[in-house]
Amino acid sequence: xxxxxxxxxxxxxxxxxxxxxxxxxxxxxxxxxxxxxxxxxxxxxxxxxxxxxxxxxxxxxxxxxxxxxxxxxxxxxxxxxxxxxxxxxxxxxxxxxxxxxxxxxxxxxxxxxxxxxxxxxxxxxxxxxxxxxxxxxxxxxxxxxxxxxxxxxxxxxxxxxxxxxxxxxxxxxxxxxxxxxxxxxxxxxxxxxxxxxxxxxxxxxxxxxxxxxxxxxxxxxxxxxxxxxxxxxxxxxxxxxxxxxxxxx
Amino acid sequence: xxxxxxxxxxxxxxxxxxxxxxxxxxxxxxxxxxxxxxxxxxxxxxxxxxxxxxxxxxxxxxxxxxxxxxxxxxxxxxxxxxxxxxxxxxxxxxxxxxxxxxxxxxxxxxxxxxxxxxxxxxxxxxxxxxxxxxxxxxxxxxxxxxxxxxxxxxxx
Numbered sequence: 461x462x463x464x465x466x467x468x469x470x471x472x473x474x475x476x477x478x479x480x481x482x483x484x485x486x487x488x489x490x491x492x493x494x495x496x497x498x499x500x501x502x503x504x505x506x507x508x509x510x511x512x513x514x515x516x517x518x519x520x521x522x523x524x525x526x527x528x529x530x531x532x533x534x535x536x537x538x539x540x541x542x543x544x545x546x547x548x549x550x551x552x553x554x555x556x557x558x559x560x561x562x563x564x565x566x567x568x569x570x571x572x573x574x575x576x577x578x579x580x581x582x583x584x585x586x587x588x589x590x591x592x593x594x595x596x597x598x599x600x601x602x603x604x605x606x607x608x609x610x611x612x613x614x615x616x617x618x619x620x621x622x623x624x625x626x627x628x629x630x631x632x633x634x635x636x637x638x639x640x641x642x643x644x645x646x647x648x649x650x651x652x653x654x655x656x657x658x659x660x661x662x663x664x665x666x667x668x669x670x671x672x673x674x675x676x677x678x679x680x681x682x683x684x685x686x687x688x689x690x691x692x693x694x695x696x697x698x699x700x701x702x703x704x705x706x707x708x709x
Numbered sequence: 710x711x712x713x714x715x716x717x718x719x720x721x722x723x724x725x726x727x728x729x730x731x732x733x734x735x736x737x738x739x740x741x742x743x744x745x746x747x748x749x750x751x752x753x754x755x756x757x758x759x760x761x762x763x764x765x766x767x768x769x770x771x772x773x774x775x776x777x778x779x780x781x782x783x784x785x786x787x788x789x790x791x792x793x794x795x796x797x798x799x800x801x802x803x804x805x806x807x808x809x810x811x812x813x814x815x816x817x818x819x820x821x822x823x824x825x826x827x828x829x830x831x832x833x834x835x836x837x838x839x840x841x842x843x844x845x846x847x848x849x850x851x852x853x854x855x856x857x858x859x860x861x862x863x864x865x
Contacts, residue, residue: 508839508840509840510837510838510840511838511839511840512805512833512843513833545717545721546718546721580803580804581803581804581833582803582805582832582833583802583803583805583806583829583830583831584828584830590745624724627721627724628724628728630728631728631732635736642740642743643743643744643745644744644745644746644747644748645745646745646830646832648833649835650835651835651836651837658835658836659837660838660839660842662839663837663839
């Protein structure tokens with residue numbers, strides 16, 4: 461068996477995934493909290509105000525990392541969903557469904573912080589431009605995936621139906637990303653790309669640190685949710701009962 | 710790969726390509742409606758008749774902002790380099806409104822070809838910098854804030 465195939469099979473094994481996640485989660489939280497505290501302290505207190513927006517630029521340190529997370533989590537959810545549909549791996553189903561509420565939360569934070577920034581900057585809380593509307597559609601997609609998943613009595617059927625919905629909703633991701641390029645929007649085009657950034661370094665660094673912290677938060681949250689679900693479903697298995705009664709990790 | 714899995718994989722790929730194509734066609738046919746605003750150049754090219762409401766977007770021409778005697782009505786020119794349109798507005802302007810700033814105004818042209826705005830929003834561009842850097846740039850002769858609207862680099 462090739463190395464890649466063995467890793468794939470290991471992730472599909474509930475006891476292995478349960479133990480691996482249990483070992484990894486504290487480290488993820490540690491890095492998440494350290495980076496998050498550092499980045500937010502730098503961004504919210506130390507970084508300079510913007511020449512046009514003034515202090516309201518600080519909303520960016522929450523808004524932009526949340527926005528990046530809102531659609532990267534969707535992408536990962538769809539990849540997990542794809543694996544679930546093709547290979548029927550239960551662990552992939554669980555991780556796809558565990559991603560939905562985290563992604564929905566980040567999308568909500570993106571919409572709320574963006575709205576609070578829009579009032580002083582643009583002069584309005586909300587407009588129906590392509591970027592704002594497609595981000596709202598993303599929230600509805602997450603809610604749809606969560607709703608469809610819980611509408612089935614049989615969790616595996618629900619997860620697969622919801623995974624299919626998440627794959628169909630994938631078309632919205634390039635629309636969100638390119639909305640500011642393809643069409644005239646009130647929302648500004650992107651500031652950070654592979655070829656550089658139009659954000660001054662004194663503001664860019666704290667932004668990137670918070671964005672990194674958000675990724676670790678997702679990892680820790682996802683694995684915690686996955687562990688709970690694995691334990692619940694395998695409660696009659698020997699390894700799960702041994703862990704509960706003996707506290708063996 | 711197991712034939713059953715291969716079948717599922719193929720089915721999924723067909724669905725994804727189908728949905729992708731359908732969305733692309735829909736978006737392409739709706740491209741005019743997806744625009745949040747039109748620029749003065751578009752207005753000149755499309756000959757929008759007076760009275761039809763639309764959103765006008767562009768930069769506030771430096772030196773064009775004047776206030777009427779009543780202290781409420783503001784007049785300014787919106788430009789995109791291809792055309793200029795005079796705008797009249799009596800309402801509260803956003804804090805970011807200034808000469809050289811991108812704005813989006815909602816309203817309609819009147820008979821005198823002046824755009825009567827009912828709402829004016831400020832458009833922020835993708836540049837973020839501390840005041841000292843902005844001053845240094847201005848001293849070197851960089852016009853601020855005046856990046857064109859469509860200069861996106863394709864990233865969030």
